[in-house]
Amino acid sequence: MIRTEPGAGPETVTEPGAGPESGTELKVPFVRIHGDPYTCGHRHGAELGERLRDFVGDGLARLARIMPDPVSMRSLRDTLAAHRAEIESQTPRLAEEIRGLAAGAGLTEDEALLLQLRREIMGYRRIPVAGDCTTYARAGDGPPVLAQTVDLNGDLDDQISVLHVAPTGSPRQALVLSFGGLLGYLGVNSDGLAVGLNLVLGGAWRPGLPPYLAIRHVLDTASGVDEAVEILRGLRLTSSRTLVLCDSRKTAWLEFLGDDLRITEADVTTHTNHFLHPDFAPHDELNVFARNFSRQRLDTCRGALAELPSDAGVEDHFAVLSAPPIRVEGNGDIRRERTVAAVVLRPGPGELHVRPGDPARSRTHTFRLPGSAEGRAA
Numbered sequence: 001m002i003r004t005e006p007g008a009g010p011e012t013v014t015e016p017g018a019g020p021e022s023g024t025e026l027k028v029p030f031v032r033i034h035g036d037p038y039t040c041g042h043r044h045g046a047e048l049g050e051r052l053r054d055f056v057g058d059g060l061a062r063l064a065r066i067m068p069d070p071v072s073m074r075s076l077r078d079t080l081a082a083h084r085a086e087i088e089s090q091t092p093r094l095a096e097e098i099r100g101l102a103a104g105a106g107l108t109e110d111e112a113l114l115l116q117l118r119r120e121i122m123g124y125r126r127i128p129v130a131g132d133c134t135t136y137a138r139a140g141d142g143p144p145v146l147a148q149t150v151d152l153n154g155d156l157d158d159q160i161s162v163l164h165v166a167p168t169g170s171p172r173q174a175l176v177l178s179f180g181g182l183l184g185y186l187g188v189n190s191d192g193l194a195v196g197l198n199l200v201l202g203g204a205w206r207p208g209l210p211p212y213l214a215i216r217h218v219l220d221t222a223s224g225v226d227e228a229v230e231i232l233r234g235l236r237l238t239s240s241r242t243l244v245l246c247d248s249r250k251t252a253w254l255e256f257l258g259d260d261l262r263i264t265e266a267d268v269t270t271h272t273n274h275f276l277h278p279d280f281a282p283h284d285e286l287n288v289f290a291r292n293f294s295r296q297r298l299d300t301c302r303g304a305l306a307e308l309p310s311d312a313g314v315e316d317h318f319a320v321l322s323a324p325p326i327r328v329e330g331n332g333d334i335r336r337e338r339t340v341a342a343v344v345l346r347p348g349p350g351e352l353h354v355r356p357g358d359p360a361r362s363r364t365h366t367f368r369l370p371g372s373a374e375g376r377a378a
Contacts, residue, residue: 028161030161030367031048038103041100042104056111077110086238116183116212116213119239132152132199133198135148135196135242137244137269139268148321149342150177150186152337153334170220187345188345193247197211200273201240211243217231218232218243232261244269251266252266253269253271255280274294293325304326322355341356342354350371351369352366
């Protein structure tokens with residue numbers, strides 16, 4: 001049976017289809033964060049407070065179970081302070097939202113900031129990894145779509161949520177996939193812009209704006225790919241990353257390496273975890289085993305897309321994301337990446353579709369924005 005909860009804001013639906021046995025289905029909390037920045041953060045924190053407090057209490061958001069060296073709030077104090085200064089300088093509204101998140105969840109401001117910086121605090125090590133997201137986007141012929149796996153360590157499928165972001169004074173809203181208190185990760189806004197990402201490894205990671213917050217900032221402020229690119233040119237990111245953009249006209253990938261940025265625009269974008277631009281490829285720090293697997297997933301993705309019709313439906317895209325090697329199975333080691341979610345974003349109607357956990361074993365949850373670009377054009 002389809003369960004629909006129209007409520008105030010986006011419609012949420014759980015689609016029928018292949019999934020886990022009754023009683024084992026992963027939940028996807030849906031949080032409406034509306035208002036000024038502090039109020040948005042406070043509502044987010046209040047809604048998920050118990051879960052976020054438990055997460056922070058689990059070895060500092062499981063960092064102690066992943067990192068090779070001991071970690072504590074005391075040892076991270078200077079790191080957090082340096083990043084806080086950058087976030088306040090570059091995105092003051094998001095800095096205020098983090099303060100609201102702390103108050104609403106009953107966390108310290110440092111703990112709320114830690115949740116935004118987990119990946120940067122982990123840094124990167126030259127060891128074999130199982131995966132770290134396969135992303136593709138298509139525009140031009142057929143309805144635009146951005147789809148990807150989310151491959152993370154830390155067993156974070158229990159921390160997934162979807163945020164409906166409606167900031168006071170903004171002409172746009174967004175649906176954002178979040179993990180463990182993140183203000184941003186990937187998503188789609190009501191102007192018809194979708195943003196995804198891949199981890200790439202290179203350069204010196206330093207205090208700056210975490211890429212997850214950069215994505216949220218773009219969803220809050222950009223109406224399409226071109227405007228998003230201009231906004232991203234002006235940001236100083238903490239760490240290397242690839243962002244994938246999609247609107248009704250085109251797609252693009254942007255690779256970040258230190259203060260340098262490379263951009264490629266196309267009707268179809270595919271990306272995994274190694275640098276594609278020839279200027280950056282010599283600086284790739286991904287180990288040889290992970291690079292070979294990244295190339296295998298990229299080739300598989302390109303082959304699957306070549307066979308996928310331009311008007312393919314959401315479940316057709318999930319079929320691509322649910323098949324190995326694009327879908328990465330875990331081996332029981334919390335330190336290893338595995339697919340903890342798969343997402344299909346449809347920028348036109350403003351839809352975020354997610355399969356939490358292993359996408360081959362979970363059902364599709366659908367979230368739809370009111371007043372999307374397609375809806376306004378109708």
